Amino acid sequence: MQKIKLALLFGGKSAEHEVSLISAASIYNNLDRNKFDVISLYINPEGKWRVVESPLESFTELKKGDFYSFLPWESVHMAQTIKADIYFPVLHGPYGEDGTLQGFLEMADVPYVGASVLASAVGMDKALSKIIWKILDLPVVSNKLLYEQDWLENRKEILTEIKSQFSPPVFVKPSNLGSSVGITKVNDFTLAETAIEKAFRYDRRVLVEEGIQGREIECSVLGNDAPIASLPGEIIPFREFYDYRDKYIEGKTSFRIPASLPDTTVKEIQRISITAYKAIDCSGMARVDFFLKEKTEEIILNELNTIPGFTEISMYPKLWEASGISFSKLLEMLIDFGFERHQKKKRIRGSFPK
Ligand SMILES: Nc1ncnc2c1ncn2[C@@H]1O[C@H](COP(=O)(O)OP(=O)(O)O)[C@@H](O)[C@H]1O
C-alpha cells in the first residue's frame, strides 16, 4: 500500500503558539509510519512558513533558517517540499482555527483535516455561535453582545443595562479569541467597566454573560455527516475559573475522564453536542464545552472548539480513548474524514452546470 503524504501544520500567530507545538508533537509521535510519510510545516509567530525536521525540534531550531511567505510579491518557491496528499492544521486560536488557514487550503483545493471555513469561523466566534444555537433552542448562557462603537458612545447606558439584565458574577470576554485571554470574572459591578475595556483590547465585539456556578463538562465529537459523540469528561479548575494561567502555566487543573454523571445527562450532553456541531456545519472534529449548573443540574452549552488541545493528556483524545478509540486510530479516522469531505465537495462541484 502506498503511504499517504501528510503535512502537519503547527505553530502559528496566536497566543497558543506553544500549545500548538505540543499538540503537533503528540500527533507526530502517534502517526503510524507504515501508513504515513510526515512533512512538518512550522508557521512562525509572524505567519511565515518553514519546513522543519519535526515538531519535536527545540524552539531555537524551529526558528532557524529561511521562512516563506505566500504573498505573491514576497514569494519564494518552496517547490515540492510542502506538497502533500493531505494537510493537518494543528493550530489553536486565530489564524489557524478560525477559518483563515482553512480558506487558504480551500483555495489550493487540497484535502485537510478538521472543520471547514464556515464551521471554523463560527466556532471561533463565541457570539455568533450562541446566536445560531439559540435559534435551535439549544441551552446557551444568557448574554449581551457589546459593540465597540456603541460602547464608546453610550457606555453609561450600557452599564445600566448590564446591571438590570444580570446579577453578579458575570463573565466578560472578547467574542473572537480563545485560551481565556481577555476574560474577566466580574464579582462586583463597579469593576465591570474595567473588565469591558480590557476585553475590547482584543476584539471589537465583547460578550457579557451570566456567570454560571457549577461543573465544567466537555464532550468530543468526531465525523462528517454522521458525527458521533464521546463520553463526557469533567474539568476541575484550580483557580476561580479555568483561566490562561490555569490552562497553560500552572497546570494544576484536574480532569475526570469520564465524568461521573447520570446516564440521562450523558445522553443529553451527547445529543446537544451533535446538534451544536451540525448546526454550524462542522466536520472532522470538535470539542464541545458545557456547564452543568449547581443545584438545578441544568446543562448549558458554552462553546465549540474546532481544533481542541491535542496533546497526549488533552481532553479531546482522552475522551475518545475512554470511549474505545486509541490516539492513533483517532488520527486515522480524522484523516479519512478530511479526504472524504474533499471528495464530496469535488463531486458536488463537478455536477454544477458549466
Ligand atoms: N458564563 C460563564 N460562567 C461561568 N464560568 C465561565 C463563563 N464563561 C467562561 N467561564 C470560565 O472561563 C473559562 C474560559 O471561558 P471560555 O468561554 O471557555 O473561553 P475560551 O475560549 O478562552 O476557553 C471557562 O472554561 C470557565 O472556567
Ligand SMILES: [Mg+2]
Ligand atoms: Mg473554553
